Amino acid sequence: MGAFFQQLIDLGGPLLLGAGTTVAITLASLLVAIVLGLLLALIRLLGITPLNWIIAAYVEVFRNTPVLAQVFIIYFSLPYLGLSIDPFPAAVIGLGLNGGAVLCEIFRAGLNAIHHGQREAALAVGMTPWMSLRYIMLPQTWRITLPPLGNYAIALLKDTAVVSAIAAPEIMFWARNLVTSTFQTTFVYILAALLYFCLSFPLARLVERFERRQRAWQ
Amino acid sequence: MSSFKEFLAVYAENWADWGPQIYAAIWVTIELTIVAFAIAVVLGLLLALGKLSPLRAIRAFSTGYIEVARGVPALAILFLLYFGLVPLGIVFDAFAAGAIGLGMSAAGYIAEVFRAGIEAIHKGQREAALAVGMTPVKTFRYIILPQAMRVILPPLLNMVIILLKDTSICSLISTEELMLRAKDLAMMSFLPMHLFLLAGVIYFLLAWPLSLITRRVETIMQRGRRQTFKVN
Numbered sequence: 001m002g003a004f005f006q007q008l009i010d011l012g013g014p015l016l017l018g019a020g021t022t023v024a025i026t027l028a029s030l031l032v033a034i035v036l037g038l039l040l041a042l043i044r045l046l047g048i049t050p051l052n053w054i055i056a057a058y059v060e061v062f063r064n065t066p067v068l069a070q071v072f073i074i075y076f077s078l079p080y081l082g083l084s085i086d087p088f089p090a091a092v093i094g095l096g097l098n099g100g101a102v103l104c105e106i107f108r109a110g111l112n113a114i115h116h117g118q119r120e121a122a123l124a125v126g127m128t129p130w131m132s133l134r135y136i137m138l139p140q141t142w143r144i145t146l147p148p149l150g151n152y153a154i155a156l157l158k159d160t161a162v163v164s165a166i167a168a169p170e171i172m173f174w175a176r177n178l179v180t181s182t183f184q185t186t187f188v189y190i191l192a193a194l195l196y197f198c199l200s201f202p203l204a205r206l207v208e209r210f211e212r213r214q215r216a217w218q
Numbered sequence: 219m220s221s222f223k224e225f226l227a228v229y230a231e232n233w234a235d236w237g238p239q240i241y242a243a244i245w246v247t248i249e250l251t252i253v254a255f256a257i258a259v260v261l262g263l264l265l266a267l268g269k270l271s272p273l274r275a276i277r278a279f280s281t282g283y284i285e286v287a288r289g290v291p292a293l294a295i296l297f298l299l300y301f302g303l304v305p306l307g308i309v310f311d312a313f314a315a316g317a318i319g320l321g322m323s324a325a326g327y328i329a330e331v332f333r334a335g336i337e338a339i340h341k342g343q344r345e346a347a348l349a350v351g352m353t354p355v356k357t358f359r360y361i362i363l364p365q366a367m368r369v370i371l372p373p374l375l376n377m378v379i380i381l382l383k384d385t386s387i388c389s390l391i392s393t394e395e396l397m398l399r400a401k402d403l404a405m406m407s408f409l410p411m412h413l414f415l416l417a418g419v420i421y422f423l424l425a426w427p428l429s430l431i432t433r434r435v436e437t438i439m440q441r442g443r444r445q446t447f448k449v450n
Contacts, residue, residue, distance in 0.1 A: 064379070064425035066386035068397060069418045076404065077411035154288075161291035162387055172293060179301065189302035193294040200289040 011178055011188055018174035019195050021088075025170060026157045028092045033099025033156070034149075040100060041107035042133075055104065062101035068162045070094045075166040091163035091170075095156060102152055110145035111137065147214055150207035154200050161196070171195055228412055236403055236413075243399035244420060250317055250385045250395055255378055257321025262328025269333055280329070287326025293387050295319045300391040316388035316395075324381055331373045335366035368439050375432040379425050386421070396420060 040055050062070065071094035078085050085093075114137060122132035164172035175192040179185050229236075268280030287295075300315035310318065339362055347357040389397035400417035404410040 060426065060429070061422060064383075064429055065418045065421045066383040066397070068386040068389070069414060069421060072397075072401070073411070073414045073418060077414055080411045158289075158291035161293040162390075164293070165390055172291075172297070175294075175297070186298075186302045186305050189294065189298040193290045193298060196291055196294055197286060197289040201285065204285070204289060 007184070007187070008191075011182065011184060011191060014174045014178055015171060015188075015191055015195055018169060018171040019199065021168065022157070022160050022170040022196075022199070025088065025091050025095065025160045025163065025168065026153070029095035029099055029156055029160070030153055032092060032096025033103050033152075036096065036100030037103025038107050040104040041111060044104075044108060045111060059101045059104055062098050063105075067095065067098050067159050068165060070098055071163055071166055087163070087166045087168040090166055091160070091168040095159060095163070098159075099152065099156060103149070106145050106148045106152065107141065110141040113144050114140050143214070147207055147210045150203065150210055154203050154207065157200050157203065158196065225412075228409060229416070232407065232409075232412075236416075239399055239403065240396070240416070240420070243394065243396045244424075246313070246393070247382070247385050247395040248424070250313065250320070250388060250393065251378065251382045253317040254320035254324065254381050254385070257318060258324035258328050258377065258381070259374070261321060261325035263332055265325060265329035266332035266336065269329065270336065284326045284329050287323055288330075290323075292320055292323040292384055293390065295323050296388065296391050312388070312391055312393040315391055316385065316393040319391075320381055320384055320388070324377055324384075328374065328377060331370055331377070332366070335368075335370035336362055338369045339365050372432060372436040372439055375428065375435060379428045379432065382425050382428070383421065386417075 040058070044052055044055055071091060074094045074097075075085060075087065075090040078090075118136055118140065119132050122136040123129070127135070160168075160170055161172045164170060164176065167173060171192050175188050178188045182188070265280045265284055268276045269284070271277050271280070296315060296319040299310055299319045300312065303309070343361055343365065344357055347361040348354070352361070385393075385395055386397040388395055389401060392398060396417055400413045404413040407413070
């Protein structure tokens with residue numbers, strides 16, 4: 001029994017370290033994705049045709065290609081253009097650009113779901129377009145988009161596993177390293193899977209609560 | 219512009235070498251997607267029925283499986299299947315591990331899709347079918363499932379796209395699919411930009427038509443629902 005715990009500590013330590021990086025990559029990518037997605041969704045609201053086309057093309061391309069391909073292109077191909085990049089920022093940029101495309105669609109659906117009378121009323125009482133966006137549109141959009149946003153965050157957390165392929169030091173990367181050094185293949189991969197589950201399960205419960213609350217509003 | 223032509227010329231130069239390998243890899247990617255999807259649908263349907271089962275043990279197992287499958291990255295499942303079971307004497311080849319792993323992972327989502335579809339059907343439908351003498355199996359097959367398909371089909375098609383993209387991670391357990399081929403060729407030729415872009419374009423050409431079809435099906439299904447609503 002003591003040997004088991006010793007092993008658990010020896011293998012769990014590096015994996016926990018990886019979990020820290022996994023969380024950091026997830027949060028940083030989520031931030032990039034939210035800012036980018038919201039920005040693109042708002043630009044689409046302006047209704048400038050060429051811009052709409054560009055954004056639509058961006059969304060289609062990033063939603064219809066694998067994240068792994070996107071991360072590889074950023075990591076292995078940018079040095080070609082004379083830009084060298086570390087695994088961590090490459091992972092954040094890749095996952096963030098991918099998430100921007102996903103969230104653009106989510107925010108757009110959220111903004112479109114708000115009755116246009118809300119905006120018109122805000123403008124009619126003398127709010128500037130910015131104020132109507134800031135105080136009327138966005139708070140309501142936020143409420144609608146929270147559940148899909150939460151689901152995206154869970155998907156993102158799991159997608160971070162693929163950036164082990166470019167040696168970003170997250171859970172799967174450490175798991176692979178530990179396997180080569182200790183040969184405890186089964187134990188290490190089960191621990192890694194368990195760690196992901198411990199991270200995503202509370203998030204899933206939180207999203208469920210958002211969803212219940214939203215049903216109560218409706 | 220000339221540098222762009224040079225960029226494209228590299229493809230023309232190497233195509234005799236790359237082309238056949240890439241074609242073969244595309245087929246593996248497609249096969250992997252189909253097999254994984256088939257596994258996911260069968261397993262997902264069983265899990266959805268399990269979650270609606272009157273037996274508590276079956277319900278608990280289904281719920282547990284769905285939670286775990288949805289909470290763990292597909293990559294972790296693949297590694298566990300392909301590398302992690304070897305010490306226990308269970309050895310899959312890379313294709314089988316990829317297809318089974320992706321299928322097991324997707325089954326968690328598909329189970330929820332099926333469950334939502336089945337629960338969306340008014341329980342009067344089931345009761346009426348049973349009342350006219352249909353067996354539970356017949357009720358499910360002829361009354362519940364056809365109506366549930368309306369809710370189920372769009373997310374199911376969406377799952378095909380997700381699986382198609384996710385097959386790329388099978389390259390990390392050395393399944394001989396498109397991404398692995400692209401990576402190998404990139405290493406050999408020192409042309410990563412060309413090969414990863416090529417892989418990206420191929421994935422896009424496979425996935426985009428599916429996306430367009432899915433969106434089309436989504437609108438058709440919604441149109442149907444509105445009509446039913448009016449008739450009632």
